[in-house]
Amino acid sequence: MCNNMAWSPSSHPIHVSSKPRHRSKQTKLQIYRLCRKRCEEDVKKEMELMNLKLYLENRSIIEENEKLRKKASVLHRENLALMCELQTKFPHLDRFSTTLLLLLQNH
Structure with missing residues (x-):
């Protein structure tokens, strides 16, 4: 019942290693x-x-800053015009008195 052929791993298709x-x-x-x-x-x-998100956020901040700068410039020119108008109406008042008068009128 035994074969005389020697057993070798290459003769079997499946090789399991321990x-x-x-x-x-x-x-x-x-x-x-x-x-x-x-x-x-x-x-x-x-x-x-x-980096892209920060760049876009930075550009947005710069644009907003420019808008605020323009608005501040307009307000400054309006302030100068009003001060000039007050000095024309009240020539005897100096700049400090004019500013004080404006503050008192607002309250």
Whole structure:
């Protein structure tokens, strides 16, 4: 009932090893580098997106600043015109008295 053929692992299609297979150091290093590269790419994309958001926010702030600067300039010119008008109406008052008069009229 026994065959005279010797048993060899190559004669059987399935080979089961009792030792767990370990990846080589080179393969582990390649996997590590690949994971690191992907992580670096993700970080780079996040940084670019954050940079774009900050740039757009900065542009918005600059535009708002320009609007406020123009508004302040208009208000300053109006203030000068009003002061000139008050000094014309009340030539005996100096600048301090004119400012005091304006403050008293507002209350």
